[in-house]
Structures are given as C-alpha cells and as structure tokens.
Amino acid sequence: LPTITEDEIANAAGIGETHxxxxxxxxxxxxxxxxxxxxxxxxLDAFRLRIGxxxxxxxxxxxxxxxxxxxxxxxxxxxxxxxx
Numbered sequence: 001l002p003t004i005t006e007d008e009i010a011n012a013a014g015i016g017e018t019h020x021x022x023x024x025x026x027x028x029x030x031x032x033x034x035x036x037x038x039x040x041x042x043x044l045d046a047f048r049l050r051i052g053x054x055x056x057x058x059x060x061x062x063x064x065x066x067x068x069x070x071x072x073x074x075x076x077x078x079x080x081x082x083x084x
Contacts, residue, residue, distance in 0.1 A: 002035045
C-alpha cells in the first residue's frame, strides 16, 4: 500500500488556504481516492489488455462450439431417421 506523507495530509486538509476549519472526513476521502487511483490504475490497464485479448479470441471459439453442436445434432437426427 502507498504511504501517506504529512504534506499530503496538509494539502488534503486545506491548510494554508482560507477555510472555516479542517474537514478531516473530506481530507481522508481525498487522500484515499488519490492512493486508490495510484494503486489500481496499473492493475486496471493490465486487466483491460487481458480482456481485450480474451474477447478477441472468444468469437472464433464460440463459433466453433456452435458449429460442433449443430453438427452433433444433425448427426443424431440423421441416425434416428436412418437407423443403425
């Protein structure tokens, strides 16, 4: 997990700016969102590339499976119609 520095806390809390008081809940949310984005963006990019690869290969595999099922069904029907 990424570490949180004192500067990040100060920036998120709004110290040095004009404010009515430090909103610690808002500061915690800002820090959490920044850290989550830093942590998850590389993982999401890798996931996007993998899903793109899988989806590219899925259509031919699905088409092959559908054709095989159709051929088995046709062969079964012909066997029932013509007999052994």
